[in-house]
Amino acid sequence: MxxxxxxxxxxxxxxxxxxxxxxxxxxxxxxxxxxxxxxxxxxxxxxxxxxxxxxxxxxxxxxxxxxxxxxxxxxxxxxxxxxxxxxxxxxxxxxxxxxxxxxxxxxxxxxxxxxxxxxxxxxxxxxxxxxxxxxxxxxxxxxxxxxxxNRADIQIPIFSDPGCSIWPSSLYLSELILSFPDIFSTRECFEVGSGVGLVGICLAHVKASKIVLSDGDPSTLANMKVNLELNGLCCLSSPTATSERTNECTQTVECIHLPWESTSETELQAFAPHIVLGADVIYDPICLPDLVRVLSILLRPKQIGSSTHSFPVTEHVDDQRNDGSRGFKTSRDHPIAYIASVIRNIDTFNRFLSLVEQANLSMCDVTDELKPMNLLPYMYTYNRSSIRLFTLKFK
Ligand SMILES: C[S@@+](CC[C@H](N)C(=O)[O-])C[C@H]1O[C@@H](n2cnc3c(N)ncnc32)[C@H](O)[C@@H]1O
Known part of the structure; x- marks a missing residue:
């Protein structure tokens, strides 16, 4: 007893x-x-x-x-x-x-x-x-x-449905967001390849001012919407779709179908986020050129007076933020991307590096500088040490 x-x-x-x-x-x-x-x-x-x-x-x-x-x-x-x-x-x-x-x-x-x-x-x-x-x-x-x-005889292919699985890098980005809420709160955030939507739910928890989640797979998008609703968030498929909002929602999140191959530059420029996020999106060598194209458009410094995006020009001048002593500056003029990734295949990763270089982006490994708290100590299957965190910015 x-x-x-x-x-x-x-x-x-x-x-x-x-x-x-x-x-x-x-x-x-x-x-x-x-x-x-x-x-x-x-x-x-x-x-x-x-x-x-x-x-x-x-x-x-x-x-x-x-x-x-x-x-x-x-x-x-x-x-x-x-x-x-x-x-x-x-x-x-x-x-x-x-x-x-x-x-x-x-x-x-x-x-x-x-x-x-x-x-x-x-x-x-x-x-x-x-x-x-x-x-x-x-x-x-x-x-x-x-x-x-623990049943090897049940033949369920692992990762047959990548967008509907929780990948380790999204756990890592979630820990990052919850550990350093000041980096993300009141910032406009855009995620590529959002999968189940966990990162977006954490962004809403720390009160990011605008959250756009995106994925190229329609069934992943449908599952993401279910998850946002399970967490009391409203999913809008466009910024103007107010009819999708219900009274139970605590906050709204935009969920958009965004295949990297076919989304136009004009569509992407309309977002102009402060922060771009991506978890475990560097894995398919065929998609990498399109992924880097999408990232480089989202990260391109915005010109004051540009009419392509939907935010007031005055916001460009004074919204720069230096997040503590770490010096991770974010502003709409100079957006930053946080990309968390497990490097499973070094050739694929090197291909990504060379595309990033060609796109005039600078990539920095900040894993040791910006360490999130271990908020999932019970999750023995989650190997945090296998994950690297990178920032991407325009040079
Ligand atoms: C490995 S999963 C990672 C999902 C989620 N970020 C996570 O970490 O749990 C990759 C995600 O990228 C999306 N994706 C893959 N190729 C894509 C493409 N060409 N365009 C848009 N999304 C794509 C997939 O649908 C999937 O949701």
Whole structure:
């Protein structure tokens, strides 16, 4: 009983377990945190904590993913049995229920989308800290879950649906935004290849003054809109589409179809953002020339008096901001891009570098200078050290 009192769901490691569970981290990661909770063993008190705070919560949610829960229960039961401790009856009963009622073949027939919750956990005293130190973002994304299920025999191609998966660089950019809100608040931000929309949701959280999310894939765009709505944001498909706004919206975000290959210079010039963002967009060598063309138009210094963009000319003069001692200046005249990327293929990356050079852009690796806080300490599958952060500006 004394041990049971120690497990507090609002403090680590209890908070980490709940966050990892809701973000559907692999069962092995969950069990590792569960062992921390029980000082090396998944004790009865730990099991009760898991049952009360996670399993019952998951069952109350209409859409919690049954195969994930079933796989976790299986691994949990086997871990406790191996340690020769007692398994709670509730776990056996629920697992037996799923064994009878759920067949893994259903996975292929099921809608390929799942809902998870990404919890950004703020250290005590952080100014960004709201809702008791966490910012929880519900996200609908694709079922790219070989890791979660640990079932190599279920042939679901990973990344068959890249725009509907959460890629590590968008977690990194999200941490960056939440760690350095002053860089982004009251700035007009434009993201290329926005995928599920997580970066845009974080920009809204820190009160960016205007947010434009874009993607070239219509089904990704449709999924992004669902995510914005799940997070209380209104998605406008154009700046004038006020009819799409509902009373439940706390803020509006523009979501546009923007294929890098075919979007015209005039269309792009109309945006004139302060800040351009991109997460894991440097991966397909065929798209790189078009991506760099889009970036260079968005980053081109704006000429005072130019009539191509929709913002008042007076804003050009006095809206420059120097973000603290780091010297990351942003203004509409000299926009800056933050591009986070995992360098998976060095040839592809070098190709990007040479295109950037040809486009008269300067690219700077600021990974060591502008380090975000680790707001996802429970997410063992997220390898932050694999990600580089670059700034891009016109020379
Ligand atoms: C690897 S995913 C990254 C998604 C998201 N930024 C993240 O980090 O989670 C690349 C994104 O770029 C989009 N994309 C790829 N090629 C594109 C193109 N030619 N034009 C516009 N968007 C494109 C994809 O639809 C996808 O959403």
């Amino acid at each position: 004394a041990e049971e009192l120690r497990i507090d769901v609002s403090l680590p490691p209890g908070l980490h377990f709940l966050s990892a569970f809701l973000s559907m981290e692999p069962a092995d990661s969950l069990l590792s945190i569960a062992r921390d909770l029980g000082r090396g063993l998944v004790t009865e008190a730990v099991q009760k904590f898991i049952w009360d705070h996670c399993i019952t919560k998951a069952q109350e949610m209409n859409h919690f993913h049954v195969p994930y829960l079933k796989n976790f229960l299986k691994k949990l039961i086997s871990e406790v049995e191996l340690s020769q401790a007692e398994v709670l009856d509730e776990f056996y009963e629920l697992y037996a229920h799923y064994m009878v009622s759920w067949k893994d073949e259903n996975l292929r027939k099921e809608s390929a989308k799942i809902s998870k919750f990404v919890s950004f956990l703020f250290p005590d005293g952080s100014l960004s800290c709201q809702n008791f130190g966490k910012f929880v973002v519900p996200i609908q994304c694709s079922l790219n879950m070989l890791e979660e299920l």
